[in-house]
Amino acid sequence: MLELRPATPTLRRMIPIASSLEAHQKQTNRVPVLAVTASAARFGSEILRWTRYYSGAENDSPHALAIANDGSLVRARNDAGTLFLSRVTSPGSGSTYSSWTNLAAVSAGTGVALASKTGELLLAYVDNAGLTLKVRISTDNGASWAAATTIVTEASAIGSLAAAYNPAGDACLFFTLGTTTTLKRLRRTSGVWAGAGTAWTQGGNVASLTGVAATHDGGDFQLLITGTAVTTTHKRVWGCIMGDGNFPPNAWGSLVSVAESDSLSSISYAGPALIMLGIDIRAAFAHKEAGPVAANRAYLTHPPHGSGISADWAEPAPHEAASAFGLALAAASGAAWATTPSGVWSAPRPASQSLTSRVLSCRFRQDHRGTSCTIELANHDGLLNGAPNANFPALLAGGSVAVSPGYASGAAGAPQFGVLHDLTVSRLSYGLRDGRSTVTLDATGPWEALAHWRAPQAWQTAAAAMTRGAIFARLCARAGVPVTGSGSSDWTTFQPAFAIAAGETGASVAERLLSVASDFLRPGVGLTVRPLAAGDATDASYGAAGEHPIVSLRLSDSPAIANWLRLQGPDRYADSVALAELYQHGPRLRVVRSQDATTDAKANAYAANAARREAVLDDQGELRCPLHAGQELFDVLSITAPLLGVTARKARIIALAWEYRRSFGGKDRRGGARSPSTYESTYTLGGL
Amino acid sequence: MSVLRGVIAAWSSPTATIRLEGSAPQTITTTKVSLDAVASMAAGRKVLLDTGDHNDPADFVIFAVWA
8 A cells, every 4th residue: 555755845856766676677577567546535635525414403503523432423502502412322324413412501602612532521611601611521422421510710701612632631621702812721631620721822913713623633732713813803714733742832833824804805704623634634614704695604624634733724615514603523533524503414534445456557647737647447347336435435536546656676576666646536437348347547636736726715915925935835735735845046035926816726826936937846746846957967867788778769959939038027127048049040039027026136037047947848859768667757867879979968857658558468359469568658858 | 817807895095905806705905096097996886907917916907997
């Protein structure tokens, strides 16, 4: 089973491969292997396909959800001052979710919180005209509850409420005082509650608070907070850390923007929820539109796979639930759960599945603007029909397929693999031909994910605020695409004014950011920002004795699309000219405009960068070879071909394609010879 | 991107805050207003905004205003 490699913060050249793999792939007799793994995820983040199990008539109100250790679904709601509890053992599609128990009289409109750990459930609520915080404990998975314990009585009314356990079994309550700027934490350590709450240190950054949610990621408490920002009163959903080990205990991190709405907008946020899905955070909040058209809808979002709450978040997306108090979330090993007072939803969480043994053929192509992959899978037994299904719950259009080429080059023919590609399944096709049932899986890469994403709202940053790299990182996070690599100094230094229009695609935004940068994006597991320098060292050598063999080679000499690049700024321009090209082919001018070129240094740098992009993408030929498992886009090759008079000529891969086809030997149904196996790479060669 | 439609959310000369169509949560700001449109600028009125061909905020120009 393949695992996605973790994101690396440093610039990475060609991946290292085992020496045995490198030696095997040069041999005449090679044994190809291709690993293909399906996941119900996109770029590592689980896909939650919600199915509604219950539609009731309960009033909309503050509510909470937890999964007990025995798998019981436990819900609580504060319906106009009555605290109702529901427990459903072995929850499923046919369970009864309409049965509630009147547990206590509480303060109307105040928050309610549930938290779960092995052997204990914690229920927190507010009583006594909103001033007293109370807790009840269940040690039998919600079947019964101990009498209430008064935790604290505040001088002003308590508003929102959240509770979470840490791995040690200690608990922490988080609560706001009305909609003021005060948020407090109150810990239970070794079974003893603190005598009073302690205010957080971020109160000076907010103007009001409308909701709080909490979970623990194994290191620290993670919070999701809704409210308005200080001074501007812009509406916000924020992520925030409170230290519990990874960070200093009880230290508060900065507020990280998750969702934004300006102060004049009719949109506000409330009812946050936060859970851990494995190592990943998943959040929900109420998106309240005052109109027109007035609507309350739950939205879901998450930071990139493996990232914490302080990372850039994905674009929030709507859920079916319509509640002014948001969506409560909980996770079990096999399913995620979401509830409102009148609704229950569940989403399966299948494990990844290998498709390696079913692969009949694979065609892969990648260039600087996209990735495409077509895999033909054997379906002789019909087990893939209607995927996702009970046999292959992880195979679905919209899900992921991890593809990694390699050879049986390890000890005793063990498989060894090279580059890993994390692709999104764009289509599953079921076919029947010559009596054989197959499934064709079409998949695309992160550029296509950017192209499919459209900004749901305008966004703008002033000059001297964010670098191109930071803007790009934010864009990719919104589109759900992981990004690694550090970029060039221009990418990480210059801070242009920049805007994104509502409806603009992520690919369009990325193109504009890259147009005056020397950086390129290499698809793989997400996108890697890679500055390309003319002096980059060789990554692999082809053609000479002991080097990777060449099957065919074509080297071209043709004019570049542009050899004269003019960068037009707001009040100046700069030219970058490839003189030898211009002398030979005549002037081929292209004008690039950048309002950020406000100094001579920037204008010259942008002109040079734009010219480099032309030079790198200049088609200079094609090389075909036995598949090299470690080769990636933008790798630099050294090519030797004595018959063409070429010795150690350097070129860069600007497009990469490979094909795998399994051979079964013998003859087909018509008596013809079956095609032999195929396992070759084809590179389009560009400039350095 | 070229010409977009929006509504003036706020006007405090020379800065216009525009809520573009399809962007309910967020506005954008610009200080470039066609000279013959300045007198007509008022919150609630509709505008046409030219974003140039690079979506650079420095290119944004409001060139039409109507009630």
